[in-house]
Amino acid sequence: MKIDPDHPSGLSAQIADAIRDAIVSGRLIVDERLPSEAELAEQFDVSRPTVREALKRLAAQSLIRTQRGATGGAFVNRLSYQDAYPQAITTATLLLSMNDVAFETACEARFALERACAPLAVERRTPDQLATMRAEIFRQGQPGLTDEAFCASDVAFHRALVDAAGNPVLSYALAGAVEAMQPLMNMITFTARSRERIGALHTALADAVEAGDAPGALAELDAIETYTKELARAVLDARAQARQER
Amino acid sequence: MKIDPDHPSGLSAQIADAIRDAIVSGRLIVDERLPSEAELAEQFDVSRPTVREALKRLAAQSLIRTQRGATGGAFVNRLSYQDAYPQAITTATLLLSMNDVAFETACEARFALERACAPLAVERRTPDQLATMRAEIFRQGQPGLTDEAFCASDVAFHRALVDAAGNPVLSYALAGAVEAMQPLMNMITFTARSRERIGALHTALADAVEAGDAPGALAELDAIETYTKELARAVLDARAQARQER
DNA sequence: AGACTTTTAAATGTCTGACAAATGAAAATC
């Protein structure tokens, strides 16, 4: 492992890259212990703080975990979906908010992905997953629910649909998109009328899933997408008009 | 901003979390300059190396960038798709390789996502994107192409299809899944016969996209998925048999 | 006065050395 002291990216970044490569390529396997910080400092011919900065970079990506004590050290982490979700959601949230992605673009992507899951969900959904969907629909019908809670329940409902497809890779790919959209969705779901309509649409979707009716489920997803976009357009138009009058 | 010195996660992790929260919630906006390391150290009542470890964690997620010099410092980074792609791919690759995801599961997810893109791609594809698809098909037909190059071209072809949907959110969601599968795909695409067949399937898919035939494109994607799974099954069966005879 | 050069201050990048705290293993004791 060689490090170029004059490389503009910095020593700690190079060391982090070298170790990350070793992990991704399989030269370092799960639960293997890395050399101690002092040993790494000697190997790369840098100081311990520099090594530590590199290790913290890897820890930020959940690639390693550290343990103090006699038999402690840095260990290659088995990257779990649990570890990866929050990172993916943070990244997706910032990508949407910082790049001025149009609501319609995010919405289109979300429902396109959900339609990809729907046929599988219809085929494989467990009674438990169906019960979760029904429970969230019930929650959404409760009066006095805050807008944030309603949206959280909406996300939970759609996540149950996605998870019903029984494919963790799909669930992971969708999690970022759906969760990252929640702030945007929050802005547009605030009228009592839309809650009733959304509840009816959700019920129809759950019915189709329960009945094993794939085309029906797809049609309901289309209806939900159309309605969501309609709401968004109305909200944005109203906002534009308010701006103009001001 | 409060920091608990006795929290088991460590000081630098807490500081990183605090700053990350500020970025995600919008209290720190893009291109805003963070206080200098010395100032942060004083604010959080920790030493400069500890602050630096926290900043390196954020830099590892591309949330900040640092600049040396008089007007330098740490700045909130505008997270771009370019920055986010490699991270997502690393994460997805490790998730697949470390968690023993079945090839069929990854394959199913990939084609489900591509089917989600197909109708949009048929509608919106530019002549340029169609030309890219044709060019990759041509490349795949060249004799003497290494397996790795063939697979890379295969990925490029499918990426062109996804990009043709004209939705960056979709492209991003798919990039991880498709790229992360490449090592697995490499294992199963090594027979000359499969290349011919794959070329024919790709051509049919490109034709459907060009003709604006959405159902046709979906059907071709189904055919490619079925064939890919067939190949994988054959390879895995042969390998199992070889293991038994040994 | 204006353009060019030099100086300077601020900031990150890195190093050295040190101590604290946790932790498991070995040694000592009952």
Added chain:
DNA sequence: GATTTTCATTTGTCAGACATTTAAAAGTCT
């Protein structure tokens, strides 16, 4: 033999220092 104590190892943190980069300020020359 079981329990307690000691101890070595390793990460976590701190303090202070110097190197390097960079842009602005000061100075200088035409």
